[in-house]
Amino acid sequence: MKINEEDIRNKIKKGERHDGRDPLEYREISIEADYINETANGSAMVEIGNTKVLVGISIDVESPYPDRPESGTIVTNAELAPMASREFESGPPQEDGVELARVVDRGIREAEAIDLNDLCIEAGEKVYTVFIDAHVLNDDGNLIDATSLAAMTALKSGYLPEYDEETGTLDRDEKWKDIELSTEPITATARMINGEMVFDTTHEEEDAQDARLTVSIDENGQVVAMQKGEENPYSTDEIAESMDLVKEKTQKFRNLIEEAVE
Amino acid sequence: MTSTDKEVEWFDEEGNRVDGRKADELRETTMEVGVLEEADGSAMVEIGNTRVIASVFGPQDLHPKHLQESDRAVIKMRYNMAPFSVDDRMSPGPNRRAKEIGLVARRALEPALELEKFPTAGIDISMEVVESDGGTRVTGITAASLALADAGIPMKGMVASCAAGVVDDTPVLDVNGKEDKEGNADIPIATINRSDDDTESREEDKVTLLQMDGDLTTDQVEDCVQLAKDGCRQLYEQQKRTIREKYNATDGGDQ
Numbered sequence: 001m002k003i004n005e006e007d008i009r010n011k012i013k014k015g016e017r018h019d020g021r022d023p024l025e026y027r028e029i030s031i032e033a034d035y036i037n038e039t040a041n042g043s044a045m046v047e048i049g050n051t052k053v054l055v056g057i058s059i060d061v062e063s064p065y066p067d068r069p070e071s072g073t074i075v076t077n078a079e080l081a082p083m084a085s086r087e088f089e090s091g092p093p094q095e096d097g098v099e100l101a102r103v104v105d106r107g108i109r110e111a112e113a114i115d116l117n118d119l120c121i122e123a124g125e126k127v128y129t130v131f132i133d134a135h136v137l138n139d140d141g142n143l144i145d146a147t148s149l150a151a152m153t154a155l156k157s158g159y160l161p162e163y164d165e166e167t168g169t170l171d172r173d174e175k176w177k178d179i180e181l182s183t184e185p186i187t188a189t190a191r192m193i194n195g196e197m198v199f200d201t202t203h204e205e206e207d208a209q210d211a212r213l214t215v216s217i218d219e220n221g222q223v224v225a226m227q228k229g230e231e232n233p234y235s236t237d238e239i240a241e242s243m244d245l246v247k248e249k250t251q252k253f254r255n256l257i258e259e260a261v262e
Numbered sequence: 263m264t265s266t267d268k269e270v271e272w273f274d275e276e277g278n279r280v281d282g283r284k285a286d287e288l289r290e291t292t293m294e295v296g297v298l299e300e301a302d303g304s305a306m307v308e309i310g311n312t313r314v315i316a317s318v319f320g321p322q323d324l325h326p327k328h329l330q331e332s333d334r335a336v337i338k339m340r341y342n343m344a345p346f347s348v349d350d351r352m353s354p355g356p357n358r359r360a361k362e363i364g365l366v367a368r369r370a371l372e373p374a375l376e377l378e379k380f381p382t383a384g385i386d387i388s389m390e391v392v393e394s395d396g397g398t399r400v401t402g403i404t405a406a407s408l409a410l411a412d413a414g415i416p417m418k419g420m421v422a423s424c425a426a427g428v429v430d431d432t433p434v435l436d437v438n439g440k441e442d443k444e445g446n447a448d449i450p451i452a453t454i455n456r457s458d459d460d461t462e463s464r465e466e467d468k469v470t471l472l473q474m475d476g477d478l479t480t481d482q483v484e485d486c487v488q489l490a491k492d493g494c495r496q497l498y499e500q501q502k503r504t505i506r507e508k509y510n511a512t513d514g515g516d517q
Contacts (some may be wrong), residue, residue, distance in 0.1 A: 090340055133342045140299060
């Protein structure tokens with residue numbers, strides 16, 4: 001049991017949170033697109049309250065998988081930098097970091113947000129690989145939403161450099177064309193604390209949570225990816241309620257991304 | 263000392279470098295302290311397009327116990343480059359270069375810290391390079407020193423760090439990525455600085471980091487070290503201003 005766990009669980013029953021927010025309310029969200037000046041092919045810094053996540057896109061050229069000769073690839077990776085939390089250690093990604101990367105990845109790849117065929121340079125020979133690297137700099141909770149938001153913003157502001165057939169290299173200094181997005185899935189996470197639904201938990205609140213459900217929804221309101229996490233079960237009613245609320249929240253995120261990449 | 267196919271014009275007719283600077287000029291530098299909330303101390307330093315965030319946790323309990331020292335605190339230092347911090351993506355995870363830089367950066371900072379005040383404790387310092395255009399280790403050390411001050415770790419002085427190099431037989435301060443890759447030499451140094459130092463003083467003359475690769479005469483090396491020391495002093499002045507602005511102190515950053 002963590003210090004404020006009991007207090008947080010009791011308060012939420014009365015609809016109260018320790019920072020005065022409503023249970024469904026997000027902290028202040030700020031999005032800075034193109035945070036990295038030169039080296040990345042797209043980037044975004046997202047802050048939700050004190051949580052800070054930086055995502056950078058890198059583009060490389062690789063051979064396609066033999067069974068999908070015309071498909072490019074997407075690789076998503078998340079690093080919980082030791083500076084982000086007293087609890088993080090240096091070393092290979094732990095369970096949390098791997099889950100974070102995979103949930104964010106699913107919200108983009110499985111939603112077919114990027115048209116992989118659009119990443120083909122020469123069928124069977126050369127395709128673009130889009131690396132989405134998330135760097136968590138400060139963890140005050142809700143990393144999945146912050147990282148997804150940063151990843152979508154970075155992709156929307158990102159670009160492919162032109163491949164030079166003669167030299168076999170990428171012309172990294174020029175923006176050649178946008179990364180084509182066929183849909184734009186946005187991700188938000190509903191949490192259950194002591195029987196109440198809560199959004200945008202702080203690190204402290206996450207120590208007190210029972211369960212969470214992450215939902216990715218595209219611009220047509222279609223659900224494209226989900227992940228249930230933490231110890232406790234989730235009822236069918238809670239699933240339905242989560243999806244409805246996420247639909248509402250992601251609409252707001254959509255507007256924030258649009259403003260940031262303008 | 264790489265020879266390239268095309269000759270690089272390192273200086274224009276007016277003696278300006280490839281990015282428009284004079285030989286003894288630093289790139290535009292911004293410093294900020296207290297940029298992260300979880301860490302006990304933090305700072306971001308941006309020198310041109312090189313940007314490093316540093317954090318400090320501690321002094322705190324150090325585990326496992328056999329790492330503890332009975333008469334002083336032990337520093338653990340991490341240097342890491344984000345995958346997107348370079349043009350060709352850097353695979354995540356530690357490598358030999360990062361390990362070595364972590365080591366020399368620790369050695370650059372340790373002499374300035376009053377570690378004997380915290381026997382058996384540990385201090386974790388971490389440097390994340392988010393964008394790189396040459397000089398990431400020196401920028402990281404400058405940032406880490408600010409983060410240590412932000413964390414309230416007692417120090418004998420502020421460590422500032424920058425590199426000098428030689429291009430076209432001319433010593434230049436604060437080599438950028440291009441000058442580093444294609445120039446004759448790169449000498450990163452770090453110094454301990456105090457505001458009560460006079461020009462010929464003792465503390466200022468303490469070089470805590472010195473590395474070099476290149477092809478230089480001993481005179482050129484001496485010129486570079488002097489140039490880099492002047493650069494460190496300029497960075498120190500800015501470190502001091504940054505700390506003072508943050509804490510609104512009339513005097514500080516040197517005790």
